[in-house]
Amino acid sequence: MTDAPTLPNYRYVSRKRRTKEDRRFITGRGKFVADVEVPGMKHVAVLPSPHPRANILDIDTSAAMALPGVHYVLTGDELAAETNSLFHGLDLPNVIWHPLAVGMTRYAGEWVAAVVADSRYIAEDAAELIEVDYESLPAAVDSEKMIDGDQPLVHPDHGSNVLFRKTWEWGPVEEDFEAMPHAVSYRARWGRSSTVPIETFGVVAKWDEITEIMDVWASIQMPQYQDQIAAALGMPMNNVRVHNDVDVGGSYGVKRGIKHTVLVSYLAKRLGFPVRFIEDRLDNMSGGDAHGPDRIFDITMAFDDDGVIKSMKIRALDDVGAYPGRAPLQLGKPMTALCGPYRVNSIEYEAISVTSNKTGQVPVRGFGQSPTNFAIETGLERVAKYLGLDRVEVRARNLVRKDEFPWKIPPGSLYDSGDFHAVLESAIKTSNWDDLIARRDALRAEGKLAGVGITTCLEPGGGNNIFEYLFNPKLEITTFVESVLIKVEPTGAITAVMCTTTSGQGHETMVSTIAGEELERDPDTIRVVHGDSLEALPTRSPVASRMTIVLGTATSNAAREIKDKMITIAAYDLGIEKDQVEYADGEFSVRGAPERKLSWAQICHIAHKQFHRMPPGHELGLQAYSVQQVPGAGQLPNEKNEVPLYPCFSFQAHVPLVEIDPDTGKVKLHDYFIAHDCGTAINPDIVRGMIIGGVAHGVGAALYEKFEYDQDGQLLAGTFVDYLLPSAHEIPPVTDIEHCTPSPITSLGQKGSGEGGYLGAPAAVASAVNDALSPYDIEINELPIRARDIEAALHEKTN
Amino acid sequence: MKQVEITLNVNGRACAVTVPPRMTLVDCLRDVLRLTGTHVGCEHGICGACSVMFDGEPVRSCLMFAVQADGHAITTVEGLADEDGEISDLQDSFWECHAMQCGYCTPGMLVASQALLAENPNPDDGDIREAISGNLCRCTGYQQIVEAVKLTAQRRRGVRS
Structure with a gap:
């Protein structure tokens, strides 16, 4: 459904159109990394540590090496001696990270050795023959105890398990707290879950000693991948060619296999033949360093008698596992929308990142925003409960109003645009809120537990890693660039070269639709290819709900430049001024004399073949590229540490209805309504899929998914039997209504939509579950809320 | 060996x-x-x-x-496609409904859906969800897959969508 009365009359944009990518997927012709066949390729299996924390005393590889079909067994000592350590976002000179453990293993599942063999089967056989002598040690697993220092040290040379701790204050926090008559304090906890794509991570590397090129095919979604491979291998970046045309079987942030890639690239160079490593499921869940945030929030909100929130104090403690990588920066991105869509005057934010003897954390859909949104929304529920106010009304009273944009929040972000109240109202209307409450009450009358949830939240889109600078001043990076090259061939065919991989977001559809709209050419005839990293223009990869914003704007810019060039050629050839040329539907005609015209094909022919008809000094051919900065970004923080972060803000309101079995605690989602505004939707089917898929992902985080550890540091969820992904049974029908408040700072008013469903659903489902439990005066603010958690809470109350 | x-x-x-x-x-x-x-x-x-x-x-x-x-x-x-490479009506419906994102689970989803439609030419939403419940999709939240299977069944019965 769409609720957008006054949109421009686009030909292709916002229209129902089939995607470009789906055709290869329905026919089994996608090219995923495991489908890449490089002649002579050998296979890797890794040996994981069974110990959460242990000294490695000795590794005996002789039996493994002796197995027929085995080519090599690599251990951490050799790899560490021959490659540079991997990149961390924080400045941590004494936290050293290599693909294989060196001297000490820091989590159960950490890779200790790698075998290269003729087949994966033989490599696994050989891995079992490696004998490692461990000295097992007690592990550090309790994140709250890290601060006091009474846990074993994960990285002894660092001297503490605290990697980062800093408090920011934006605005007059103490004054605001004193001025407010009320405050609530609460704890919200986000469990260790992740995105867990159905395709694990995989990588193939091939070194050519003559051309000195390291070819890499990988299931990757990562900024600076090529840079980090080159840095670890100690070679110039132009020796590394990442093939961006590999289809990525889902990522949602986590496909950051830099350690896998360095391992495999080193082996390929060392051994002189191509090497491939495809994680199996256990490799992925335990050793792949693909876990997500694991956070404890302690929050106090100060507010008036009407429930209007004036100030917040937020403390977020995040356990990033054994090797931090970029993970601690996930405490930084939420500064972008630290108070959600609400008009808060001041914020204190303490961010604490700790290391533990657990699998490493990587960026997850929203880069830390979903846990933060859940924590903020928990506060809104608390404020409503404290004052006895309606939950919807409390949100409405705090939302930024339509006439207040651009709205600056205390940390400095400028909310670009929106109509939050209309979207909230639409969610209430679409869900038939009063009927929903009546249905809830009817279920309750039958003796069941039932609840209706409500959440409003923002999806910041576009990227801008300036928050990294606030965490590590050495990262003085003020761009988050994306590029495209568009060229029109002599015969008129259009090809766009994008510069990064795709993992289901439909970038080829997006680029072709926007280019087609700008040039008035059918997007189905526009080819979009993924240039490899040696051919590609600057890119920061498809993260941060940013491709439609940054690549989309780049596409508009490049297409507009091509159109301008064609008009210039037409004007010269027709002997008129440029402003006398009219362009429509592939024809360039003289204003007022439409019979005098040149076709698209004729202009292309002139540009490529007829120098004598070209305007003097005009570039031959028809091509344009755009290297696009994040709109509105580029500054360093000011003296108050304020800085505009992500540029575009999509908004949404979620309303689910849940029923809970009082005997088992099992939650059933009956219905799910979402009103959503991401500005101009380039392809409505893609946006809808992102929203609903994001909701499903959020339902998993809210109710089922957790990388559970025991008290000794053993991972208890290494398979799909114990880490539960929602199936079609668990995900309810979702009713989605789209609004459109175009962004004023992108080419067609587009905003991001890749993360939104996931950013709101966990809070919304928790809101519904807690509404269902409210008759028992039970409130659970720790995700996931599993059946057994509910059953235990009910049991305690009723016995 | x-x-x-x-x-x-x-x-x-x-x-x-x-x-x-x-x-x-x-x-x-x-x-x-x-x-x-x-x-x-x-x-x-x-x-x-x-x-x-x-x-x-x-x-x-x-x-x-x-x-x-x-x-x-x-x-x-x-x-699933015929010998001339013409895609099946089920495949076409998956495309029409954008019943995928990354495409990784899609071949398995097509197989599960084909098996359902062979047994039950007129499945309701519950039947479809049951039939694909053994296939995990991390991208879509399943809804557009359900719609694609339903569209296939409707087209086979000659119902205009």
């Missing part, structure tokens, strides 16, 4: 292959026959990405050895 000669009937063609006894069916399809449309997701029978039709029934090809398939008929996603 010992090798075994077997013959699989894959997508209507007899394929004689020599495989080690422990090779899974999915590895045989992908690595020996190079039919890479069938995907590997979990290798323990939960995700359904490796689903293929085995004598007309959907099975997990990661939970079978190739030698167990000797003499049997297997249909993979590559066999």
